[in-house]
Amino acid sequence: MRRTLTLIATTAIAAGIVGTAQAQMHNHGAAPVPAAKTAEPSAGTTGKVNSVDPHKHVINLTHGPIPALSWPAMTMDFGVAPTIDLGAIKPGDTVAFTVGKDAKGMYLIDSLKPAK
Numbered sequence: 001m002r003r004t005l006t007l008i009a010t011t012a013i014a015a016g017i018v019g020t021a022q023a024q025m026h027n028h029g030a031a032p033v034p035a036a037k038t039a040e041p042s043a044g045t046t047g048k049v050n051s052v053d054p055h056k057h058v059i060n061l062t063h064g065p066i067p068a069l070s071w072p073a074m075t076m077d078f079g080v081a082p083t084i085d086l087g088a089i090k091p092g093d094t095v096a097f098t099v100g101k102d103a104k105g106m107y108l109i110d111s112l113k114p115a116k
């Protein structure tokens, strides 16, 4: 029962994201990083896949808010860590993912798995 309710809630949230989120211009990658700052833990949420570019290793997601990063829900392109296989990811999939930073301090998806 608890699992069923969670599933319903998750589905409702996902539907809400699709219904309300709009593509936005933003520039997460350009945020200044204080030199003394230590590595942040990855922060995650779920999102719906809009497109996958396996050659550039980029996916476009409509994702939920990520409070740990102070990101609102939005639609955006994400670079994906080279260790992640994008072969099984298709437009329309709902995925759970976490966001970290690469060696240049750019945000990228560092874990990704199907979510229901």
Ligand SMILES: [Cu+2]
Pocket: 026, 028, 071, 074, 075, 076
């Ligand atoms: Cu974003």
